[in-house]
Amino acid sequence: xxxxxxxxxxxxxxxxxxxVPKKKDNDITVSQRKEQDEMTSKYFQNRLQSDFYNQACTxxxxxxLGQILVRKLxxxxxxxxxxxETESYLGGEDExxxxxxxxxxxxNKAMYMKPGTVYVYQIYGVYFCMNISSQGDGAAVLLRSxxxxxxxxxxxxxxxLRRKEKAKALKDTELCNGPSKLCLALDMDKSFDKRxxxxxxxxxxxxxxxxxxxxxxxxxxxGISYAGEWTKKxxxxxxxxxxxxxxxxxxxxxxxx
DNA sequence: AGAGGGATCTTCT
DNA sequence: GAAGATCCCTCTC
Numbered sequence: 001x002x003x004x005x006x007x008x009x010x011x012x013x014x015x016x017x018x019x020v021p022k023k024k025d026n027d028i029t030v031s032q033r034k035e036q037d038e039m040t041s042k043y044f045q046n047r048l049q050s051d052f053y054n055q056a057c058t059x060x061x062x063x064x065l066g067q068i069l070v071r072k073l074x075x076x077x078x079x080x081x082x083x084x085e086t087e088s089y090l091g092g093e094d095e096x097x098x099x100x101x102x103x104x105x106x107x108n109k110a111m112y113m114k115p116g117t118v119y120v121y122q123i124y125g126v127y128f129c130m131n132i133s134s135q136g137d138g139a140a141v142l143l144r145s146x147x148x149x150x151x152x153x154x155x156x157x158x159x160x161l162r163r164k165e166k167a168k169a170l171k172d173t174e175l176c177n178g179p180s181k182l183c184l185a186l187d188m189d190k191s192f193d194k195r196x197x198x199x200x201x202x203x204x205x206x207x208x209x210x211x212x213x214x215x216x217x218x219x220x221x222x223g224i225s226y227a228g229e230w231t232k233k234x235x236x237x238x239x240x241x242x243x244x245x246x247x248x249x250x251x252x253x254x255x256x257x
Numbered sequence: 258a259g260a261g262g263g264a265t266c267t268t269c270t
Numbered sequence: 271g272a273a274g275a276t277c278c279c280t281c282t283c
Contacts, residue, residue, distance in 0.1 A: 087275070096275070107268060125266030127276050142275060163278075180276050223275050260282080270272085 048205040050198040053116030053132065057139035060115070060132075061088040062216060062237050064141060066209040068149065071186040072202045077154060079186050081146030081176050082208055085238035085245045087221045089131070091138030096227035099138030110194045111140045118203070120183070120193040127180035128189050132197065144222070144236070146176035147244040148185070155185035177246040215240050219252035 048067065055063060064083045071079045089097040091111065098108045098121070110119035111133055119131040119140050131140040148155055155175045160167075162184060176182040183189065188203070197204050218234040225231055238245045240253065 089275075098275080103269095105269070121275085122267060124264075124274060124276055126264065129275060131275085144275090167278085178276070184277095221275070226274090258283085261280090262278105264276105264278090266274105268273090 046206050047198070048207055050114070050116055052205075053114075053198065054135050055115070057088040057090050057134040057136050057141060058235065060134040061086040061141040061235070062211070062213070064132075064143070064205075065211040065216060065237060065239055068206040068208040069143070069146060069186070070204050070206055071188060073154070073187065077151060079151035079154060080149040080206075081182065081186070082149055082244075083143060083145075084147050084242045085143075085145035085236070087142040087144060087236045088134070089140050089142060090235070091136060091140075094227075095230040096221060096224040097138065097140075099140075102138065104138075108138070111138045113194065114196070116197045118192050118195045118197060120188065120190055122190060123180065128183040129179040130183055130188060130192065142179055143182060144179045145238070145244055145246045146182050146185075147242060148172060148175045158187050159184050173243050177244055179246075181246075211239055214257070217249060217252050217256065219249035222247060 052063070053060065064086050067083050069081050069083055073079065089099070089111075091097050091099040092102060094100055097111075098105075099111045104112065107121055108119070110117050111131070113133050115132075115134050117133040119133060120128050121131075122128055129142060131142045133140045152172060152175065156170055159170055159175060159181065163170075174181075176185045192203060195203060217238050217240050219236050219238075220232050220234060221236045234252070236249075238248075240256070
């Protein structure tokens, strides 16, 4: 039964608490409802939920290793890649973080939003980097490399858009081995900023494998030579022996058992 | 395998 | 006005 909206016959009469009804279930057909349910379950059944992201920054950076990033294209194609390299940016005292000293700007708003919020910023005017907000004020994790799992041909096409026609074909290991390369491969730009991975229709994380501490290389972050004592802190994490990692740190690996 | 330079433009000082 | 959580190409060893 459709809800009847009360008509206001006389505009001079005060009508308190008139609320415009939201689109109700009975405004759509049974088949539309069924379709909606199927979509909802597909989007959410195998997705990492909000509580997963609610971890301290460095714990989250390590927990991301082995998990699967999914990006759904407008035509329905789903691209998948296993996260194999991350960096934590702690905010506050971390001199390398965009949120150092508690700095808040229009650009870095997402760093202060709820854990699981995507923070995408443009770098060198040309590329994008993707981060995910963690627990902690202004803290976020940078995704640095993926092991491509699904949609490699599409990823390769996106990557080749920026390359010379004569350039050599990219190997699988070169598709997503860098923070901006993975954004290019998954066609992710500033429009992904502030999306909530626990509740977004075109990007989310699925549970993958658990990587144990003994299989994680801890080493300094890349490209932050300006950050004083923070330059050397071991806040980069990658899966030991994984060939899809962007930059290996042989010193750090040698120091492992 | 590694070094060096250019691209390119938003963001912040 | 300068810098930048990078990538790509070219040149050299």
